[in-house]
Amino acid sequence: MTAIKDTTPIADGYSMPAEFSPHDGTIMIYPTRPGSWGKDRSAALKAFGEIYLEILKRENLFLLTDWGHYHEAEEFLTSLIDDYESRNEAAEPGKSEPETASTDDLILSDRLYILPIDSDDAWARDVGPTFLTKPGRDIRAVNWAFNAWGGKVDGLYASWDKDDAVAEEFCELYETDYYDAAPFVLEGGSIHCDGEGTVMVTESCLLSPGRNPDLTKAQIEEKLKNYLGAEKILWLPRGIYNDETNEHVDNVCAxxxxxxxxxxxxxxxxxxxxxxxxxxxxxxxxxxxxxGRKFKIHKLPIPDHPVTIEQNDLDNYEFEEGEDTREAGERLAASYVNFYFINGAALVPRFGGINADSDRRAIDILKDLCPDRQIIGIDARAILLGGGNIHCITQQVPEI
Incomplete structure (x- = not known):
């Protein structure tokens, strides 16, 4: 589709809707990188699979994969859907799973689109397009430059060309025009929007030297306003401790x-x-x-016990040259704020083990705060081991 260069979204009347507004679907990427998901990817695939299913019950899933894993991804999703439908058929008459969408005679496969788009890893939030809407239910997207969270300064892997091309390729297949913001570097996880003109970021991330070092804070803010159709940018000072993205906002505040x-x-x-x-x-x-509204702020406690990398986790990794490595005992950036809204529900990380009580507390808080949604816990430790969480591997496509 067309890359729009001569104007900006705000000038054309487009702006970023809130994640909690209705979705057409969600973009995800099939996980294959051994430095993120391990030589044995079974734990990661189990976690991703749970998320795939919850999305398919409620909206479209646009699953990206390279040609080398296309048939594997197809077989995995087919098996996942078949197993789910078999369990539903075996359930007692009239009894349905509480988290299942209410649509009658739902065929999950009708909502699945497997797209042959290559990438360097599975962080759809950060490499996918950011979508915008305008009155009249029209949609466009923004393609940001991506440099693996810091490029040559503190990027997490040495080559990111495939990731940097994902947004454009998706827009082509989804048949939507997009604004090309390159060479401005930004990741989807570094912005959070209320759908009414307010965007949150963290200073620690957006002012980091590996992203846009030639731009001042004021110039970065102007870029955000122009490309997101925003009226106000909130600059939170910090993110989550030890977050290797230079502290994305989506892990600390939403x-x-x-x-x-x-x-x-x-x-x-x-x-x-x-x-x-x-x-x-x-x-x-x-x-x-x-x-002009003052904020109502709800505290969402992090796990009571730090989530760390164990030796058996470390043994499963296979790092490429130039890729950020890990070590046993390293504290991971575990946060329940890294949940993801889908139509009618929210998918919330669970870390299990000694943090089972912390998991329940987070889910109970979100149930109270979002009474109109199903709050669904996902065992997400395997995703956290990859370096992010549920919000990081998902990117919403708004309803049009």
Whole structure:
């Protein structure tokens, strides 16, 4: 489709809708990289598979994969859907799973689109297009430059050409025009939008030296306003401790409705996260959104016990030359804020084990805050081992 160069979305009346608004579908990428998902990918595929199913119950799934894994992905999804439908057929008459969408005679395969698009990894949030809408239910997208979260300064792998091409290739297959923001570097996980003109970012990420070092903070803000159709940018100071993306906002704070956010939190003053979240809380208390509203801030505690890499996890990795490596005992950036809204539900990470109580607490909080949605916990430790979580591997396509 056409790359629009001579104007900007805000000039054309387009803006970024909120994630909690209705979706046409979700973009995901089939996980294959051994430095993220292991030589044995079974745990990662199980977690991804749960997410695939929950999405397919409620909206379209656009699954990207390279040709070398196309048939594997096709077989995996076919088996997943067949197993789910077999379980439903075996259920007692009149009894349905509580998390299942209410559509009668739903055929999940009708919502599945497997697209032959190559990538360097499976972080659809960061490499996929950011979608915009305008009154009249028209849609366009933005293609940002991608440099593996920091390029030659502190990027996480040495080659990212395939990832950088994903957004354009998807727009071509989805048949939507897009604004080409390159060479401006941005990842989808570094922005969060309320759908009413307010966008949140973190200073630690967007002002990092590996992204747009030649631009001032004011120039970056102007880019965001022009390409996202935003009226106000909120610059949270920090993200989640040890987040290798330079602290993406989607791991620390998220809109659940206009004027209302959840903020990752800990009451443990000895935890390095405490001062980081406290700085964000104090900032948000001082600020208003684009409509002049003061924020209603809900604390969403991180796991009580740090989630770390174990030796058996480390043994399963196979790193490429130039790829960021890990070590046993390393603390991972575990946060429940990295959940994902889909139509009628929210998919929330669970970390299990000694954090089972923390998992339940997070799910209960989100149930209270989002009573009109099903809150579904997903065993996501295998995704966290890859370097992100549920929000990082998903990218919404708004309803048109």
């Amino acid at each position: 809109f659940i409705k206009p004027g209302e956010v959840v903020l990752a939190w800990t009451d443990n003053t000895d935890d390095p996260q405490y001062e980081m979240s406290k700085a964000d809380l104090e900032y948000l208390k001082r600020e208003t959104d684009a409509k």
